Amino acid sequence: MFGIAESRGRGRARQTALTFAAVTILAAVTGCGALDPGASKASTDGRDPEKPQLTVSILPTTDLAPFWLAKDSGYFKDEGLDVESVIAASGQASLAKAISGEADISFSTYPPFFTASSTGAADMLLVADATSVNPKSNAIVAAPNSPVKTIYDLAGKKIAMTAKNTASDLLTRSVMQDHNVDYSTVKWVQIPLPNIAAALQQGQADAAYLPEPYITQAAQTVGAIPVIDINSGATQDFPLTGYGATRKWVRENPKSLAAFQRAMQRATHDAINDRARVEPLLVRFAKIDEDTAKLLTLPGYGSILDSRRLQRVPDLLLQLGAIEKPIDVNSMIAPQTRR
Template identity: 35%
Template sequence: MVQSGGSPGHGARSRGLFRTLRAGAAVTAVALVASGCGLLGGSDDADAGSSTGPVEKATVRVAIIPSTDMAPLWVAKTQGYFTEQGIEVEFVTKGGGGDVITSLLGGDVDFAFASYPLLVQAQQKGRGATNIKVVADASAAKPDTTAVVVAKNSPLRSPADLQGKKIAVTSTGSMADLAVLAGMKAAKADTAGIQWQQMKFPDMLPKLGTGEIDAAFLVEPFLSIAQAQLGVWTVFQPMTGRLEGIALNGYAALEKTTQQYPKTVAAFQRGVEKAHREAATRSGDDAVRQALIQNANVKPEIGPVLHLPDYPITTDVTRLQRVPDLLKEFGLIAEPFDIKPMVLATPAG
């Protein structure tokens, strides 16, 4: 609104200024689209984005455990999302979470895909000697993506039946046993006598069939595979109720990596963000399922029926804090833990 009392040429000058600003905004908008910033979360420029300059390290190594939780990373690599940011990614496949943490702490990899319980415990155990940073969130829990299962002919049918039994998990002190403990507590079942059996997911299926283990905590795609091949019985689904939406896994780096290679880390973050944004689309969801068929030995008939987790766009500290709070509740860590200092800020698009 033009107030009264202005000079006779004030309205004309204001309209001229408005046209100039509007034209400038249009040019800026075109420039932003051309640079790839905004919703896609990254630059199409091969030197890692004009706002940050060239990356310090052109090739990075990422320790992974093949699973639905990190599947967008395969898509990001094949679709060139990391190449757009000026980096090439090499995947180093590990059999379990402990191997991933060992590789990260030993400096064998630049980034590690790991469960938050393992990251929290490694950070707390280091007491500042080794500082880990969460550079990007990887996955969050949804119902149907995990289950505690038994063989179809097993007499075990409820959480109470699992008291004192042999339950297979990929590693103890992880989201696997934490989820089992939380689910059994919710059902008022005694967890004190559980006999944890640590093994890789592929090894759990035959051992369920032979009776060497009583139950197994499975995630996708192994859950759908077990249902198709063994007709397993689901005792309970842990990622419901208080655990629904809880942070599961993240991508981490050592603090010295984030300090020595900040532009490289930012480029990795932008590549992950773009992959997660795309995974939320119909075509992106199809690409994630195809990546699991190609990289995780998922049969083509299993891919379409997999239950996928959430792939967060941002790293929500409040949601991540639920993990150390649960660890403390179940005695997996001795002291309260504030996860906020571990989380590295995500660069602007």
């Protein structure tokens, strides 16, 4: 009797001990969430941005469609980011905002990033791709009354561009060089993109480099005619625009950067696969009308940086004398995070 009772007592004690141990383990596993109702998955998966509020300097072009899509569809918000934008007059001006700290990330054509690095003006890293040249997305155009009718008429003429050593300058020179046209005789006229069509009409420039939507707008307002498509020769499928930040910012904000990259990858995928989502954003943010949004040619959108592809940019800069020594693109690419 005593043996049986003792055995049963030991069994109940063992069961009680096991139950207590299980409860203890469960509490250890879930205790943080139970004791702190504010705890969430975001705070335990290592994704909390160091700086949730970001400012991005941009240009009002069709290249920004994925960025606007990420803002409008809440993709940045999904990553814990509150992203605002400031408009710059040119790629160089956009870059300057990141260098000064007015912006965290800057959007620009690629040349200013490399020229800034080459001259020591700034230590910039590329953080995300944006666009490449597509057929008819970038062109040299002229008004109907211009003396420029073909690529061979550009020598010695006034050509409008946004700033020296930007895509508008370098890609124009590259195309002229492909056709053995002497660009050293050109008189370069620096004009902001929104004002170029009027400058062509008034004779302030004989021709101009334009991206979309300005090609379509200039055709509608002043009858501008494409002289040559930039998507040819050495500049075919050329890497055109991207996003950059200072090396210091990248080093101090790795989670914020990764969150920005993931949101942009998601938005870029959607922009590539659904033009219907892009056109209304161009009307709202690029300030173009619905007919223009339907007619214009979109650039080639991208988000992940490819060093082999991007190497074409500093190589062209070196060839045209815009930088004095070679640049290895790998040294300027920030860590890439994939969704």
